Amino acid sequence: MKIHVEVEISPEEMRRLVGLPDAQPLWDAVYKRIGEGDSEMIQQMAKTAFTEGMKTIDLSARVLKSLSGLASNRKGSDKTETKTPEATDDKTSKSTPNKAAPLRRSASSKSKT
Numbered sequence: 001m002k003i004h005v006e007v008e009i010s011p012e013e014m015r016r017l018v019g020l021p022d023a024q025p026l027w028d029a030v031y032k033r034i035g036e037g038d039s040e041m042i043q044q045m046a047k048t049a050f051t052e053g054m055k056t057i058d059l060s061a062r063v064l065k066s067l068s069g070l071a072s073n074r075k076g077s078d079k080t081e082t083k084t085p086e087a088t089d090d091k092t093s094k095s096t097p098n099k100a101a102p103l104r105r106s107a108s109s110k111s112k113t
Contacts, residue, residue: 015022033041 009017
């Protein structure tokens with residue numbers, strides 16, 4: 001079942017409906033100071049916006065780098081698991097529990113006997 005409701009309201013009415021605060025007096029004060037030529041405030045706002053933007057870019061780069069590192073580590077571990085004969089022996093011994101896995105001796109143990 002689908003129900004479609006269309007409501008025609010202004011942004012101000014929507015803000016009140018959701019319960020957001022009225023930020024218009026704040027923006028009016030900012031526009032007034034910019035209009036008066038308050039260069040110190042403009043520089044401070046630009047500095048804040050730039051530094052916060054750089055923090056966001058840095059954080060995004062670190063997240064992407066760590067994700068790519070995890071992906072490359074996973075690919076590397078998948079390759080080593082499929083290439084080693086011990087991994088295949090473990091799989092066959094688990095699939096056939098009645099058969100004993102063959103014993104293997106290392107080269108150092110053969111030379112001692």
